[in-house]
Amino acid sequence: MHPDHKKHLPRINRVIGQLEGIKKMIDKKRYCPDIMVQLKAVSSAVKSVETQILKTHLEHCIKDVFNQNNKAAQKDKINELLNLFKK
Numbered sequence: 001m002h003p004d005h006k007k008h009l010p011r012i013n014r015v016i017g018q019l020e021g022i023k024k025m026i027d028k029k030r031y032c033p034d035i036m037v038q039l040k041a042v043s044s045a046v047k048s049v050e051t052q053i054l055k056t057h058l059e060h061c062i063k064d065v066f067n068q069n070n071k072a073a074q075k076d077k078i079n080e081l082l083n084l085f086k087k
Contacts, residue, residue, distance in 0.1 A: 003060045008049050015049075018042045 022038050062081070065073045 003056045005053055005056070008052060011045060011049050015042055015045045018045070 018038060019042060022035060022042070025035050025038065062077050065077045
């Protein structure tokens with residue numbers, strides 16, 4: 001069973017709002033550094049959600065596979081993580 005990530009939706013919705021604000025800043029030809037500050041904030045917020053989802057994945061999905069002592073499934077999960085970090 002996959003973990004529930006619904007608790008992250010409010011943060012994602014805030015990021016969407018920030019992106020909409022950035023679009024307006026660009027339309028209004030705001031000062032470049034002001035736009036970049038907002039982009040950095042969005043990037044940081046997305047990274048935070050990414051980190052939390054990875055933590056959940058490690059604590060649940062990966063842990064479950066390693067508790068089953070299925071070597072093939074463990075190898076698949078390791079490769080899955082490696083591929084994810086290569087992107």
